[in-house]
Amino acid sequence: MVLFLRHQLVSREIRKRFRGAKVLLVPIASFDAGLETALYTLRLTLATDYAAACEGSRRWIDDLRNRTDPITFVSKGPCSAGERETNFVCTLADDLSVDTWASPTIATGQWVSVASYCEIAITARPSADRPSPFIIDGTAVASGVLVARDPRFDDAGDARIRAAHRLRRELSQRAPIVLRLKGGVLADVRAGGDDFTDELREVTNPEYGLHVIELGLGTNRHVLPQVDWTFNSQLNEGAGPVHIGFGDGMTGAHMDFVVAEATHHFGSSL
Template sequence: MSSMTNIHTLFGAEEFWVVADSEQFLNKCSNQGLKTAHITKVEALPRNSIIFSFSNSAAKLTLEIAQATPRKRSVFCAAQVFEPSLSCASYSLNLLLNSDFKKALKKQRAVLNMLNSYDLFSVTGNGSCGRVTLLPKAEPYALIAEDVSGDFIHSVAEFFEVHYAHMKPQEPCPFFFSGELNISGILTVLRKPNPMLPEDMKMKLQQLSDTLSENGGLLTVVENKVTSLRTGNGEYIEVLKMAAGTRGLELTEFAIGVNDEIAPLIDYKMNSQLNEGVGGVHLAIGDGSSGYHIDFLSPAANVSPITQ
C-alpha cells in the first residue's frame, strides 16, 4: 500500500475513510492503518472518504447515501465496471493516495485555458504525431479547484483529465483527430454483459492489453476513425472492431491527462481507471454499452497549440 505522501493535497490534515462493499479489501486497508467502513453499514458518508464499489448495487447505494449526506468530500471509484478484483482495487488505491490533487487541478485549469484559446493543436512526443481540431462550440469536461472547495462527490477520473466526449452519435463530434499515437496500454469498460459480443471478447482484450504493456503499440487514426493498432508484430484492428459495438472504430473521446505523479507507479496490465489520468493523451472508441469503451493511453504525448 502507499506511504500516503500526497493525499493531504485533497483532504488536508483531516482524517479520511475508505468505504467499500468488499470485506476483503477493507480488511487489507485496515491492516495498512486506514480507517474503513462498509457501505451497507453507514447511514451517511464520512466527512472525507475514498469510495470503492465492487458491484452495481453498491454503486447505486453509494449515490443514494451521498444524496442524503449534506457535508461530504468524496472520491468515487467504480471498480465494478473496470476490474473488481482485490489486486486491482489495492493498486488503484495506491495510485490515488500518491496523486497530487492540488497540482492536478491546477494543471487542469492550464489545459482548459489552452483548449479554450485555440482550435488547432499538434500531438507530438515519443513517436507520436497527430493533429487535433476542435469545433467552435466544443466544450471540454474539466474539474478545477473551485469545484472541490465545498462539499462534493466526484468520480476519480474527473480529478485527473480534461476531455471531450462524443456521447450522441447523431450529433457532430466536438473534435477531429488524425495521426499516430505510441500506445503504452489500454483500458476497457463494459457496463453490463452484452450477449451480442463474442464470448471470448474479454479474453482477447486482456491478451491485447498484456501485449501492449509488454511491447507498446502504434495506433493510427484517420479523420476520427481508427484504422490500425499494431503491437508485437500483430495487427489488432479486427479485435477492436468486434469489441466496440455499434459505435465501431469512430473515436468517442479525446483527453489530456494531468496526473504526473503516478507515471513511475503505473502497471499497464492493470485495468484501473487511475491509469487513464496519467500525464499525456488518450483516445477512445466505443460507448461501454453496445460494446466496450476502449481507451488508448499515450502517456508521453504532448498537446501544443498551432498558432500559424
C-alpha cells in the same frame, strides 16, 4: 472521505447514508474489481496530487477556450531506429464541452469521481446530425490500454466486454501499441508486429466503426513513474498526457489507449 466502490452502482441507501459527506468516488468495478488491482488503484489514488491536477485542468481549459488552432501531440524524445513515433493532430470544434473537476475542494453533499480530477474528457457520439467535437489524424503510440464497462451494458455488450479483457491482456503484453487514425477513425492498430484492427472493431461494437469517441487530456502525470500498465486501473488513464477512447461501454467495451510520453503544441505539424 474516499468511497472505494467494488460495485458499479451507487445505491440510494449508500447515497442516503453519506449525504452529509464530501465524497471522492473511486469506481473500480467498471475496470477490474480484483483485490490486487483494487489495492494498486488505491495506492495511486493516495499518491495523486489533486491540487496539481486541478491546476493542469485549469490551464487546459484556458487554452481550449482561447486557442482555435489544432493541437499536435508528438513523441517526447527521439525514438530508436525503426520505432514508430507519436505524431497526431486534433482539430477541435468551435463549440466544445469538457468533463473535469477543476477545484481542489469538494463541498458537503458533493460526489466527485477521481477520474474527473485526472483528465479533461472530451467525448463524442458520432451521428449524422451531430458532428464530432474533434477530428484526429496521425499516429499514436500507446504504452497502456484499459477496458471499462458502463453499468447499463446489455447482453451483447457483456460478451464483447469479456472478449475485450482478453484482447487488452494480449495488447499489454505486446506493447507499445501503434494506432493510425484518419479523419477521427482508427485505420489500424498493431502491436508486436500483428494487426488487431478487426478484433478491436468487434469488441467495441462494429456499429461504431472504430470512430474515436473520447479524447482524454491527462492531468495526473506526476504518478507516471509509479504506473504499471499491466493493471486495468482507471488511475492509469490520466497518467499520460493523452489517451484515445473507442466504444461506449454498454453495447461493447470502452477501450482507452494511453500515450505515456508526448509533448503538445497548438498548430499542425503533420
